[in-house]
Amino acid sequence: MNRDVTMTGGCMCGAVRYATTGDAFIVGHCHCESCRKHSGAGVGTLVGFKADQVTFNGKPRDIYESSPDVGRAFCSKCGTPLTWEGEGGDIGPIVEIHIGTFDSPHIFVPTSHAFYNERLPWVDKPEQLPRYEGFPGDSPILQHGPTKEGPLKA
Ligand SMILES: [Zn+2]
Ligand SMILES: [Zn+2]
Secondary structure (H helix, E strand, C coil): CCCCCEEEEECCCCCEEEEEECCCCEEEEECCHHHHHHHCCCCEEEEEEEHHHEEEEECCCEEEEEECCEEEEECCCCCCEEEEEEECHHHCEEEEEEHHHECCHHHCCCCCEECHHHCCCCCCCCCCCCCCCCCCCCCCHHHCCCCCCCCCCC
8 A cells, every 4th residue: 555545434424534644554353342342243343553644524533431541432423433542552542443434445454363362253164154135035134045136146
């Protein structure tokens, strides 16, 4: 990635927006319970920057202090989880952004698994679940086999 590249993102309702400049120092999955709780997902995937590489715009983000000196930001209007913010040791203050909030999240590719010991047990299971273009069949959504279109082709 280019040093001068700017990436943008924000919450679901668009009230909180941000821009990042330059390279992320890490793109990684985090399996810690706090990241699960904050993201609401089975695993958190975060893109880390030095704090001075990140600019917030629009409505100020709200910050929940999940542990001393660690902030987890979110939009108080729509509830989207946005960041982990705190001291990054030698790096100084850092802001790690939930990958799904970027406008172009596909640009970032995770390269590591943090707190792997706290992972959910299915994380490394072979992925042989059926794939659908949308929801599987009619509602209730989890009680049907493949739709008439069949599983998505790779
Ligand atoms: Zn929002
Ligand atoms: Zn974590």
